[in-house]
Amino acid sequence: MKKKMSRFYYRTMQVTLLGTTTLSLLLFQSLAFADSTGSTNSASVTVTATTAPQQVLTDQMRLRIAAGEIAAPETMSVDYSKVKFTKEQAVAKVKELFPVLKDAEPTTIELGNSHTYPAPAYQMIWYIQWNYQNGNSSYGFSSEVDAITGDLLQTSIPTFNDLGNEAYYPPKLTRAEVLVKAKAFIAKAAATIAIKDLKEEENYSKLNEAPLFGPVQYTFYFNLAKNGIYSQINSLTLTMDGEGNVLQFFQSSNQLEYPSSTPVLSQTDAEQKFTDYFDVMLNYIPIYKNGVVTEWILGWKPVNTGLSAIDALTGKAINYEGTNVSATITYSDVPTTAETFKARTESNPLTAEEAAKLVEQSTQITKGHTLIGQSLSNYYRDPERQIWNLNWGDKDQFLNQGFPNQSTAEVDAMTGEILRFQLNQFEPYTVQQESTVSSGATKLTKEASLQKAIELVNKWYPNASGELKLVNHGESSGVSADGTQYSYEFARFYQETLVSENIVAITLDSYGQLQSYQAYREADFQKIVKTRTIKVKKEVALEAYRKQYKLRLQYAQFGGYSAKQNTTPEIRLVYSPQFIDITRSNKAIDAQSGEWVPIYEELPQQQVAIVAPSDLTGHWAEKALRTLVDHGVLTPDEAGKVKPNETIKVGDWFSMMAKSMTPYYVSNYSNYSGNELKPVAGVDKESVYYSAVS
Numbered sequence: 001m002k003k004k005m006s007r008f009y010y011r012t013m014q015v016t017l018l019g020t021t022t023l024s025l026l027l028f029q030s031l032a033f034a035d036s037t038g039s040t041n042s043a044s045v046t047v048t049a050t051t052a053p054q055q056v057l058t059d060q061m062r063l064r065i066a067a068g069e070i071a072a073p074e075t076m077s078v079d080y081s082k083v084k085f086t087k088e089q090a091v092a093k094v095k096e097l098f099p100v101l102k103d104a105e106p107t108t109i110e111l112g113n114s115h116t117y118p119a120p121a122y123q124m125i126w127y128i129q130w131n132y133q134n135g136n137s138s139y140g141f142s143s144e145v146d147a148i149t150g151d152l153l154q155t156s157i158p159t160f161n162d163l164g165n166e167a168y169y170p171p172k173l174t175r176a177e178v179l180v181k182a183k184a185f186i187a188k189a190a191a192t193i194a195i196k197d198l199k200e201e202e203n204y205s206k207l208n209e210a211p212l213f214g215p216v217q218y219t220f221y222f223n224l225a226k227n228g229i230y231s232q233i234n235s236l237t238l239t240m241d242g243e244g245n246v247l248q249f250f251q252s253s254n255q256l257e258y259p260s261s262t263p264v265l266s267q268t269d270a271e272q273k274f275t276d277y278f279d280v281m282l283n284y285i286p287i288y289k290n291g292v293v294t295e296w297i298l299g300w301k302p303v304n305t306g307l308s309a310i311d312a313l314t315g316k317a318i319n320y321e322g323t324n325v326s327a328t329i330t331y332s333d334v335p336t337t338a339e340t341f342k343a344r345t346e347s348n349p350l351t352a353e354e355a356a357k358l359v360e361q362s363t364q365i366t367k368g369h370t371l372i373g374q375s376l377s378n379y380y381r382d383p384e385r386q387i388w389n390l391n392w393g394d395k396d397q398f399l400n401q402g403f404p405n406q407s408t409a410e411v412d413a414m415t416g417e418i419l420r421f422q423l424n425q426f427e428p429y430t431v432q433q434e435s436t437v438s439s440g441a442t443k444l445t446k447e448a449s450l451q452k453a454i455e456l457v458n459k460w461y462p463n464a465s466g467e468l469k470l471v472n473h474g475e476s477s478g479v480s481a482d483g484t485q486y487s488y489e490f491a492r493f494y495q496e497t498l499v500s501e502n503i504v505a506i507t508l509d510s511y512g513q514l515q516s517y518q519a520y521r522e523a524d525f526q527k528i529v530k531t532r533t534i535k536v537k538k539e540v541a542l543e544a545y546r547k548q549y550k551l552r553l554q555y556a557q558f559g560g561y562s563a564k565q566n567t568t569p570e571i572r573l574v575y576s577p578q579f580i581d582i583t584r585s586n587k588a589i590d591a592q593s594g595e596w597v598p599i600y601e602e603l604p605q606q607q608v609a610i611v612a613p614s615d616l617t618g619h620w621a622e623k624a625l626r627t628l629v630d631h632g633v634l635t636p637d638e639a640g641k642v643k644p645n646e647t648i649k650v651g652d653w654f655s656m657m658a659k660s661m662t663p664y665y666v667s668n669y670s671n672y673s674g675n676e677l678k679p680v681a682g683v684d685k686e687s688v689y690y691s692a693v694s
Contacts, residue, residue, distance in 0.1 A: 062654060142154075201221040280300045286600065309572075341460055468504065544589060548581065
């Protein structure tokens, strides 16, 4: 089963533009929405697009297209002459690779995958939906097989006792022994992959180790070399149990052209460029515990563009779209406009209808869309805030379409502050302009569009001109590659110091209509200590960060479908900054102590040291202690020491037990329910042992 990702990863991806390597490794499976259309009782072949579908189709529509009753949209161009591996062969291959499926039956077989949003770019695949019945239990899961090469692309087998595929500690096979089996399986499952081209990312593999007192699973992350160069686009993930059974297999696929592997820019010159433009900045940094901010520190963090990839052919720093970015970020004041946000003073919360009206007054909800969903819940960034989650759409479309076109918003139920808005979340890209543009509307200049963004942020954000500054990334920033959208970012400052993770992101179309609005703002800001002293100079912090990165020459993908923008994806040869010690990626340098401080609570997997334990050799319990280190139960310190002869406290023993059974125990978000966290067994919620004892 796919494991729950930590909120650290989700939050980081929301707020910061991570390098594409990190994203590809963390999101090795699509964050797919469940198919709400259900499945049929018998297998059927469904026509879908060979390129990213531009229109969302219901099962009924797809079947009618396949039967010739209605015409396929122009964006669909299935060429059956390219299919060299039939659906029967695809089913047979999956059953051969996974003997546990001998009694399973495919309920749906489609050419292409329309069950994720946005749909994968490569669509010459057989998508197979399986049903496994065992007594009163029924399991549903899917597989994908390349319709041209016959390679297995993905399958995930449920890990339940009644399937007989769980193995516990001690495992029958070691990790090294399972790795041999893993490579043999890859050779059989994906014949087009040369085993010699596989490169394992050991650090990321360690992050996914199973708990000591749970089913033994080994996860291997591989990247495939292209033209002799490491490629982060072509990756492969494989999970096996302690007996060598494959539980999960995923490999990325694309039909993009790879450029030459010969860089114009040398490694030495790239490192010099990285050194020249890499910079750090003083931030007020929130420290999270149990998912909420417990304190703020004054610390040093990299400036975002300092982590941009460097094009190995042009020598330019580029963003995720492949657009050149300025090495320097500047900030400018936000002027006050005629209309500014005024918080409600009423003691009773807004009704859903009142909250919806606030949104509708400043946006253009698609004609024919009405409020079809509303729920009141605690805000994930602050459990004490009540938030209305609102959805607008066509009710009939919502009931009959797998990915219904809908607009969404989040509104503070007490203050009326709009925290998030997304127009037409699942709208086909090709019709998004036509569906919302008013008759007679004219396109705006970049200057006029910026003025609209400034007016909106003043209207929706408390004290925008006093707290926010406009982030300037250079001349090319703000305009999408296809010229259809303008994007703006506003950063929060406090006493002329940047407040980390508190940003506002606004996207307008070329006509000035709001497409999306995201405001990340910590309301409880008084915990900042105003008199913090800066003892660590910028030069010291900058050098400490530089030592943590290395540049790797690799292929990376830029462009594609993102935030309702559809640019042509391409592969480039780049020098990409990589953390030498993956555990530092979750930390910042405290400007007072000089120490690396975790921003989010670390899972035991994140604490696994890259450096092997240095004080276990020859110890009478060496083997057992190394096992505890491998499973994250014990964590070596910065020097690699476990200190095996030290006496531990009762709380430490509780922590070890918790890590042994549930590695994710620190991600305890029960306080999101709004219930106050109370002492457990006499241990107060402020104790470092609270989560473990809980």
